[in-house]
Amino acid sequence: MFKTTKGLVLREVRYKEADRILTVLTQDEGKITAKARGALRKSSRTAAATQQLTWAEMTLFGNRGKWTVNEASVLEGFQGLREDIASFALGSYFAECLEAFAVEDQPDPELLQLGLNSLYAVSQRLYPAEKVKAAFELRLAVLSGYSPALDACAFCGKEQPEDPILGLDTGGVCCRACRKAEFGNAARLDAESLEAMRYIVSAPAKRLFSFRLGEESGKLLAMAAEKYLQSQAGRSFGTLSYYKQF
Ligand SMILES: [Zn+2]
Incomplete structure (x- = not known):
C-alpha cells in the first residue's frame, strides 16, 4: 500500500551499507x-529529505x-539549524522530546505543529532560544496530558x-510558606514567570512565543x-546534556 504524507524526521540511524532507519512524526x-533504502548513496534522490530535522x-x-520510503522531497530543511551547532543541538533535543511523547501510529x-513551529523559531532566530525551549517544554507537557494546575495555591x-x-511531580503551584511534604519536588517561580507559564499553557499555537519576560523571571x-x-x-x-555544552 502506497501512502503520501508529510513528516518530520526526528531521528536517522545508519543501517547496513547505505540505508537509513528513520523515526518520523508524520501528519x-x-x-x-x-x-x-540507499539514502546514504550520493546518487540517492531521498538523501536530503531523509536527514534528521x-x-x-x-x-x-x-x-x-513496516514502512519504506519510496520517494521524499524537502519541504523545509531548517537551514538555520544546520549553520549553528548550538541551534542544531537544541533542535535535536526537541526531536528527542517529541519522540518520547508521541504515540506510535x-x-x-x-x-x-508545536515541533515545526519551535524548530522554525530557533532556525530563523525569531525569539531567544531559551524562550522557545521553555515554551516548547511546557506546551509539550500540556499536549501530552500533563498540564500543570496553575490557577491558585494548592493549599x-x-x-x-x-x-x-x-510542584514538579504534582503539577500544582503553591506559596512557598504553604508548602507541605506531599507537594514533593519543586521549582522556584516568581509572579512574572508564573504568569508566563499560565500564558504558555493556553495560548493559541501561533502566538505561543509572544510573551514578555524579564531576565531573572526568564531564568526561573x-x-x-x-x-x-x-x-x-x-x-x-x-541531547539536553549535549545542548548544555554550548
Ligand atoms: Zn498559599
Missing part, C-alpha cells in the same frame, strides 16, 4: 519507523506495519501565590519548564 500516521513530503510503502496535529487558594513554587521559567518536562517524562534526555 497521517503519527510516529512511525521507516527504512530509506527535515520536514518532507514522503511517499511510503507500507506492508504489515496515532496522528497528533497539535504535537506536530490556601490564593490566585497570586506568594513566592510561588511549582527556563529552569522550571525543563525540570517539569523531565519529571513528567520520568527520564532525562541525552
Whole structure:
C-alpha cells in the first residue's frame, strides 16, 4: 500500500551499507519507523529529505506495519539549524522530546505543529532560544496530558501565590510558606514567570512565543519548564546534556 504524507524526521540511524532507519512524526500516521533504502548513496534522490530535522513530503510503502520510503522531497530543511551547532543541538533535543511523547501510529496535529513551529523559531532566530525551549517544554507537557494546575495555591487558594513554587511531580503551584511534604519536588517561580507559564499553557499555537519576560523571571521559567518536562517524562534526555555544552 502506497501512502503520501508529510513528516518530520526526528531521528536517522545508519543501517547496513547505505540505508537509513528513520523515526518520523508524520501528519497521517503519527510516529512511525521507516527504512530509506540507499539514502546514504550520493546518487540517492531521498538523501536530503531523509536527514534528521527535515520536514518532507514522503511517499511510503507500507506492508504489515513496516514502512519504506519510496520517494521524499524537502519541504523545509531548517537551514538555520544546520549553520549553528548550538541551534542544531537544541533542535535535536526537541526531536528527542517529541519522540518520547508521541504515540506510535496515532496522528497528533497539535504535537506536530508545536515541533515545526519551535524548530522554525530557533532556525530563523525569531525569539531567544531559551524562550522557545521553555515554551516548547511546557506546551509539550500540556499536549501530552500533563498540564500543570496553575490557577491558585494548592493549599490556601490564593490566585497570586506568594513566592510561588511549582510542584514538579504534582503539577500544582503553591506559596512557598504553604508548602507541605506531599507537594514533593519543586521549582522556584516568581509572579512574572508564573504568569508566563499560565500564558504558555493556553495560548493559541501561533502566538505561543509572544510573551514578555524579564531576565531573572526568564531564568526561573527556563529552569522550571525543563525540570517539569523531565519529571513528567520520568527520564532525562541525552541531547539536553549535549545542548548544555554550548
Ligand atoms: Zn498559599
